Amino acid sequence: MTLLAVEGVTKTFGGLRALDNVSLAVDKGSVVGLMGANGAGKTTLFNLIAGNARPDSGNITFRNDAITGNKPERICRMGIARTFQIVRPFRSLTVRENVMIGARFGQNARGSRLTEVCRESIELAGLATMADKPAAALTLSGQKRLEVARALATGPDLLLLDEVMAGLTPAEVMSMLETLTSLRRNLGITLLVIEHVMRALMDLSDSIVVLHHGQVIASGTPDEIDRAPAVRAFYLGLES
Ligand SMILES: Nc1ncnc2c1ncn2[C@@H]1O[C@H](COP(=O)(O)OP(=O)(O)OP(=O)(O)O)[C@@H](O)[C@H]1O
Ligand SMILES: [Mg+2]
Secondary structure, three states: OEEEEEEEEEEEEOOEEEEEEEEEEEEOOOEEEEEOOOOOOHHHHHHHHHOOOOOOEEEEEEOOEEOOOOOHHHHHHHOEEEOOOOOOOOOOOEHHHHHHHHHOOOOOOOHHHHHHHHHHHHHHOOOHHHOOOEHHHOOHHHHHHHHHHHHHOOOOOEEEEEOOOOOOOHHHHHHHHHHHHHHHHHHOOEEEEEOOOHHHHHHHOOEEEEEEOOEEEEEEOHHHHHHOHHHHHHOOOOOO
């Protein structure tokens, strides 16, 4: 079943076509990877899905409901959460307080249930030992996990992850992969994942969509993408 459908979406900034007639579908329970060079339009696509910006044209549906141009809090309450590529936690607040603030943006929880949801989200994101430390004490990897915890606490069915493995050591990437795999396995959360760490993306994803200058140039299984001539030429800079 298609959970998210992006159909013919275009977004321009002045003369720049950041996204040009982009379509993709994300099946419920799947992991879809989104790759492409710097400036390909990946974060812009997340901004449009999550309601942080409006497309010039095209449609976005979630569970067959049109969400195009809806406000971020409305989209979040429907069950879509995102992480931000540039992490900006409230540094003097604790991890738990940061997650509590994020959770209030989301679906349902109030009162003691909210506290419980935040505790679970922090644990699922692998930050339990840091819960009462200030966010300023987190490493980059910890800050990326805080983004994941904050998003989880809103109770998403679809989680949009914007480069949560960027800048991490190989060991931290492995550990983050385990965390993300467990979200899917244990909670059934559907993932749309932007990542430059290609091996990690290939391991995690059921299917991959490749953006190049705002256009989808390839989509398919990780194996198909690995072999696709367009990807090898454009993205990897290799001849096919
Ligand atoms: N608000 C904006 N105003 C003007 N131009 C923008 C804006 N947001 C993005 N762009 C431009 O749109 C293009 C796509 O940007 P985007 O951030 O979506 O790329 P990306 O694929 O996420 O890249 P990266 O891998 O570097 O994060 C870039 O050329 C960028 O400069
Ligand atoms: Mg980006």
